[in-house]
Each structure stands twice: as C-alpha cells, then as structure tokens.
Amino acid sequence: MDKVRLASVGLGRWAQVLARGAQRGEVIELVSCFSRSEERRATFAAEFGIPRTPSTYQELLADPEIEGVVITTPNDTHKADIVQAADAGLAVYVEKPIAHTLEDAVEIANAVERAGVVLAVGHSARRLSGHRIMKRWIDEGLLGEVSLAEANFTTGAGLHLTPDTWRWYASGSPGGAFIQLGVHHADTLQYLLGPVRAVTAHARKLYTESEVPDAVMAILEFESGPLGYLGTGWASPGVFTMNLLGTEANLMYDVALTHWSESHLIDEHSSLSSQSHQEGERLAVELPTTDAFREQLEEFALAIRGRAQVEVGAAEAIQALAVVRAALESSNRAGTAVELREVIEQAGAGAAAGA
Template sequence: MNAGPVRVGCIGIGWWSDVLADAIQRSGKLDIIGCYTRSEAKRQNFADKYGCRPAASYEAMLANPEIEAIINTTPNDVHLATTAAAATAGKHVFLDKPIANSVSDGRAITEACRKAGVVLALGYQRRRESHFRRIKQQIDDGLFGRLVNAEANISRDRLGKFDLTSWRYQAAGMPGGVMLQIGIHYIDVLEYLIGPIIAVRGQSAQLVLPGDNPDVASLILEHANGALSTLNASYASASEYYLMNIYGKDATAYYDLHNGLRLLRRGESKPVAITCAGNDTLVEELEEFAAAIRGQGRLEVDGDYATRSLATVRAGIVSAREGRRVEVAEILDGDRS
C-alpha cells in the first residue's frame, strides 16, 4: 500500500478546479502533480499556480504511473468518457456533482469504476456543513421525534455574472438549469436529514436571466417516511441566500445564512441559538476520498447514491414539463429525459 499524500492529476481546468486545488493545498493529504485541459494557456497557468506538470493530452496524464487519482471537473456531458478512461487506466476518481446529465451515464460511470476496482467519490460538500451535521445528530438522538416537514432555499445572484457561452448555463450542458446546478445540493441535504425521496412535483421558470434554461425552480419532495419538504432554487435573486428549516413533532431547527442555527423545542416560546464551529467541507470530502484510496474508512457519497440524487432532479424536470407527480423510481427504471 502506498504511503504519503495521494498523488492526483486535475482535468477540466475552470474556476471550480481552482477551488478544489486550493482545498487540496490546505489539506496536505493529496498532492497535485499533473493537469490537463484542451487550452494550452489554461493548463500552463494552472500548472504555474499549483506547482504541477501540464500534460500534452489526457491520455498522457493517465499514462503517468505517478498519478494515482483524477480530480474531474469536466462538463457534465463528458463525465462518462473522462471517468471511464481514468478507471480503465487504474486511476481513482473524484468527480464533481452531478454525476452526469442522465441516469444511464451515472450508472455506466459507477459500473466502470466498480469493474476497475477504483474509488469513485462525488463532490457533495454541503451536507458536511457543521450546522447540518449538528441537526443530523439531534435527529438521530431522537430530539425531533417524527419528522414531518422541511423547507429549503438555495439562491444566488447571477445577473451580470452570466456567461451564455458556458456549458453550465445552457440546457444542453446543464438540463434543468438552476435545480441541477445548485438545487441538487439541498436535495442532497434534505435526503441526508429526512431520508430517501420517493416522488417529486416540480415547477420552473425563466424570469431574469437570458438563455434557454430555468433560473427559478421549486420542488415538493415526498420522503419515504411520509414527511414532505419543499425546495426553492434561484439564480434570479438580488443576493446569495441559504435556508433550511426542519420540522419535527417535538422540535424545529431553523438555519439561514445570516442568522445561523436555532432550535425550538415543543412547549418553548423562543428558539435558542446553537453555536456551530466553521469547518472546511471541501477539505473533508477530499480527505475522505484520499482515505478510501488508502483503504481507510468509507465514502459518504458514492456513484449509486449520486445516480439516485440525479434521478430526483430529473423527476422534477419531468414533473415541471408534464404537470404531474413523478416517482423517482420511474426515472431510475426508464431514464426519462
């Protein structure tokens, strides 16, 4: 078994690749030794910034025996090709969410890594935020009693920051728009806290931003335990905002970006502030990936889970288009577009 930091190569050089590379440098459990993107200037700039070697091609980077794993931030529609190539070369893969644009690709990615015996980890860092960890612990301890309802909001201001040439803002590259790009994070948190999601009702709109993709979307989620949750996602709001309220028979947790976490127990009249220390969610998920490569611990989010998470978003897309309740199982069984 190898010792020391996991040696990685980065593919898909963009703004998020730098975010993950910065987290790698904060960690020390991984070491960037190579990078590749089609633009020679971009890969040279990345190499200069992070002290690694630019590769002339993706194939050349995969052929480098020093590289143990790939940090993959390529566009969604090439996740299968880039990840399968890495798996075939015996490289572990950390893949940014969503796993793909289709359930069939998500399954193929998962199977390629399983067949090759390599670790596949997905980037779902929001669930790791300390306030959500605290709520989850309290739920597991029985403080909330039966969970009945939740409401969530994840909003960002993209007006004036919108690049219509980017795959991230086109229907072909990011089907479902804002719900697939950022709403999926809070779909994950709601499932993490309340339990599996079995059906979705959705509606979306394009109100402020140009292009061909929704900038506002709302979902009603049915959980397997009977609880209902709602999720609103927006790229058309005036500012960045996050909210997550969890309602149980015996207690309610209120979290928002500006006021932090508060808890209100049954019979009390005012919520009590709960102090949660900040944590580095990106470092945590990358170090979990590194540990799994070294045969230590288990992954919190793997390919199977990420494919189901994608299916929930796609159920919302079908629901918004057809005006009906859509079961997640229908998407998993039929991979409807």
C-alpha cells in the same frame, strides 16, 4: 503515510477552490493537471505548484505516478472523463452532479464498478456543520418526528450567463439552477430524511437570458412520510437555507454564501438556530468549525489507500440526480408527481440498451 498523488482535470474556478481545499491539509499532493487550454494549464500549475502539465488527457491518465483524478469539467463530459479514468485504473473524484442525465450516471456507476476503482461525488453540502448537527439531532430524537423540511439554494448566476459557458445550454445543464444548486439539497435532504419516493415540481425561465430555468420549486415526498420543499433560483442575491420542522423542535440553518468557496470559513459566518415548543423563540446553536472541501478530498484520497470509506459514491449521487430529473419531468407534466423509481429504471434500461 506518503501523500496521495492526485491530478486536477478541468481547470476552472471550482478546480481552484478544490485545490486550495486539498492544500489546506497534509494528505494530498497535486502532481498533475489538465485542461484543453494550454494557458489554463500553465496558470493553474504555477498557482498550485504542480510539476506536470500534460498536453492531453490520455497522457495524464497514463502517468503511473497518479493515483486519482479530481474532475471539475462540465456536467455533460463527466461520463467520458470518468469512464476513461476508470478504465485506466484511476480513482475518481467528480464534482456534483455526477452527470447531467441519469443514463450517463448509470454508465458511470457501471464503469467504476467494472474497473473496481474508488468513485467520490462532491456533494459537499451535506458535510456543512449545521447539516451534521441536524443529522445528529434527528438520530438522537431531539427533533421528534420531522414533518416538513424546507431548503432553498439561490444565486444571481443566471443573470450573468453568456453563451460561451456550458451552463447557458439546456443540453449540458438541464434544469439550470436546479441541477447546479438544487442537487446539493437533493442529496442533503435524503442524507437527513432518507429516500425520496416522488417529486412534484414547476420550473420557469423568468429573468435569465440563457436556455435554462432560473426559478424551480419542487415538493418531495419522502418514503418515511415527511414532505420536503426544494426551491432554487438563479436570479436573486444568494440564499442557502435548510429548515427542519419536527414534533419536538425545529432547526433553521442559514448558510453564508458570501463564503461558499471557502469551506474552512463558512461556519463562522453561518447560523443555526433551534426552537422548541417550550421556548418558542429561537436559540443559537453553536456551529463547530469544519472544512467540507478538504474533508471530502482527504476522505477520497484515504479511500484510495484503503484507509477510509467514501460517503457519497455513485448510489447516493444517482439518488440526488434522480430528484432533479424527476422534478424536470414533473414540470413537463404540469406538476404531476413523478416517482424516482420511474426515472431511475428508465435510465437503467437506456444505459443497458446503449451498452
């Protein structure tokens, strides 16, 4: 098979991380790239050997060579960027979250369906080696029944935000740490335990000078019965943990954020341990080496050619974003549980009214 020809759109740090992931494999060829900054276009194209650097997004989308775009623009421009690409008949990979509001997310889902193009959303965390093992242990009954799931994703990013980044603003990045980091766990927890029914949360802006929360805690009520805890911080050294407590065993996963942007190295610096009633103490579980960024981009590329199915599309991404939006709504209501159905239906009605 000849390589699948993709274009990078939005050329910040994460575009580089994904380009490196794509170039670790033999499936994808980056043939074009776009940022509003001419300097960024030139630098990015030089670093990754990209032949074309169109000066407008429209020019990029009109290029008949390009089969799909890899979008890493700010959350609040995802909708415009995706709808244009879909209307041009191009497949879309977009970084998580799918959008900053559920209304935008529903409009994205509608546009992609209308155009009949592939949409993949970059919820890479569910592909981490330890999460795949958790899923297998659940499916095989090795955990028994899960009653508690606990997840935290924290970085110090909120301490260094400045007003020249979109992440500073509540309008573009509502929920701060929770939409940027927590949305990963919101996806992974539902991948592992099925849909969340309702969310109870509190958000605080404590130590960041930006407009957004740097401490958010949420309790998730899963339709299947268990309770989940999802904590995110933006004011501390980096933490990424996922613990599942089952009637037969526990699994505790501790992911090395020091290697977060190198998904081919992360497993060897992370740890997964299991604990049964009999043993009491924790035993190390081997983490096979994987490469989440490369895998998700190759899956997207192969899906364009009809040779793979996208694992995380609009439906899954909306479900993850709905946890975030329900959490923010719950925090506004002094912690009262907010049902996902409520925020999703509202968004659907809003999108329909706007269409």
